Amino acid sequence: MIYLYAFLFAGLVCLIGQIILDNTKLTPGHITTIFVVLGTLLDVFDIYDKFVLFAGGGALVPITSFGHLLIHGAMDTASQEGFMGLVMGMFDLTASGITSAIIFSFFLALIFKPKD
Amino acid sequence: MDKKDYQKLVDKNTPKEKRLKNGIVAFFIGGFMGIIGQGLIDLYMNWFDISSKQASVFMIVTLIFVGCFLTCLGFFDKWVNFARCGLIVPITGFAHAMMSAALEYKKEGMVTGIGANMFKLAGSVIIFGVVSAYTFGLIRLLILGGSV
Numbered sequence: 001m002i003y004l005y006a007f008l009f010a011g012l013v014c015l016i017g018q019i020i021l022d023n024t025k026l027t028p029g030h031i032t033t034i035f036v037v038l039g040t041l042l043d044v045f046d047i048y049d050k051f052v053l054f055a056g057g058g059a060l061v062p063i064t065s066f067g068h069l070l071i072h073g074a075m076d077t078a079s080q081e082g083f084m085g086l087v088m089g090m091f092d093l094t095a096s097g098i099t100s101a102i103i104f105s106f107f108l109a110l111i112f113k114p115k116d
Numbered sequence: 117m118d119k120k121d122y123q124k125l126v127d128k129n130t131p132k133e134k135r136l137k138n139g140i141v142a143f144f145i146g147g148f149m150g151i152i153g154q155g156l157i158d159l160y161m162n163w164f165d166i167s168s169k170q171a172s173v174f175m176i177v178t179l180i181f182v183g184c185f186l187t188c189l190g191f192f193d194k195w196v197n198f199a200r201c202g203l204i205v206p207i208t209g210f211a212h213a214m215m216s217a218a219l220e221y222k223k224e225g226m227v228t229g230i231g232a233n234m235f236k237l238a239g240s241v242i243i244f245g246v247v248s249a250y251t252f253g254l255i256r257l258l259i260l261g262g263s264v
Contacts, residue, residue, distance in 0.1 A: 002154060003151055003154055003155070006147075006150040006151055006153065006154040007147035007148070007150050007151050008147065009150060010146050010147050010149055010150025010151075010153070010206065011142075011143040011144065011146045011147025011148075011150065012143070012146075013146060013205055014142045014143060014145070014146025014147070014149075014201045014202045014205045014206070015139055015142055015143040015146065015201075017142065017146075017201035017204065017205045018138050018139050018142035018143075018200055018201035018202070019135075019139060021138075021200060021201055022134075022135045022138055022139070023135070028200075028201075028204045028209070029213075029237060029240055031201065031204065031205065032204065032205065032209060032210070032213075032240075032241050033240045033241055033244045035205060036241050036244055036245040036248070037244055037245070037248045039245075040245065040248040040249045040252050041248070041252060043252075044252045044255070044256050055150070055154075056153075056154045056157065056168075057150060057151075057152075057153030057154030057155070057156065057157045057172070057175060058147075058150030058151070058153060058154055059150075060153055060157075060172050060175070060176065061149050061150050061152075061153035061179065061206045061207060062146070062150075062205050062206055062207075063205055063206065063207060063209065063210060063241065065207075066207070066210070066241065066245055067245045067248065067249060070245045070246060070249040071248075071249035071252055071253050074249055074250070074253045075253055075256065075257075078253060078257055083254075083257065086250060086253050086254060086257070087250075090246060090249065090250070096173045096176065096177060097176050097177070097180060097207065097210075098242070100176075100177045100180050100181070101180050101184070101210065101211050101214050101238075102214070102234065104180060104181050104184040104185075104211070104215070105184050105211070105214045105215045105218045105234060106218065106230060106234070108184050108185065108188045108215065108218075109188075109215070109218035109219050109222050109230050110222075110230075111188075112188040112189075112219065113219075113222075114219040114220055114222065114223075115189075115190035115193075
């Protein structure tokens with residue numbers, strides 16, 4: 001059943017993005033940025049955690065989860081360390097994604113040539 | 117039929133159909149990406165006997181690698197043109213943005229090319245993510261006081 005919810009949730013997020021893209025003059029860069037901000041906003045009241053429990057991977061795949069993980073790591077550390085924890089824990093949970101994206105794109109860029 | 121009426125007719129008919137088609141394609145491909153994500157989490161949990169949190173990290177790394185690799189091979193640009201938000205909104209879009217920027221500026225050298233331009237497209241995601249996470253986190257700390 002979680003697969004159905006994953007499908008519906010991820011599909012719905014992409015559909016909203018596509019509707020925004022088609023009906024306004026915003027670029028794909030704007031769309032991803034809007035979704036990241038939306039993800040952090042939804043995590044303020046732990047709404048996104050419920051989505052993750054409900055839709056599993058479907059809620060983790062869209063870029064909204066990136067914002068959710070940013071604020072989640074920051075808040076986790078902040079609950080132990082106080083205000084400085086916000087700065088210390090910001091990249092705790094997203095470090096894997098950012099690091100792997102940098103490593104893969106750097107080494108693959110060295111190997112491959114751009115295709116036109 | 118004069119030009120104005122014709123333009124009205126064109127506006128009424130062509131873009132709507134395309135929008136509907138774009139929306140359906142984005143919905144199904146985006147949903148399919150969600151199924152792949154959940155499938156990979158279950159697969160890794162069974163294979164390596166790890167918790168779902170670790171498996172989700174593995175899943176994100178896998179999807180980023182696939183996105184980067186397919187961009188290098190040249191398939192991904194065509195797929196993005198077809199699926200639009202169905203592939204841009206999932207984490208593969210983030211990988212695609214970084215990889216294509218790195219490839220595009222490769223000819224300008226390692227430091228001034230790849231190093232300086234890798235975050236050209238994907239940088240806004242990180243910047244706005246951090247800024248909004250800090251702001252909302254601060255507000256939540258001040259109002260609600262720590263974790264809820």
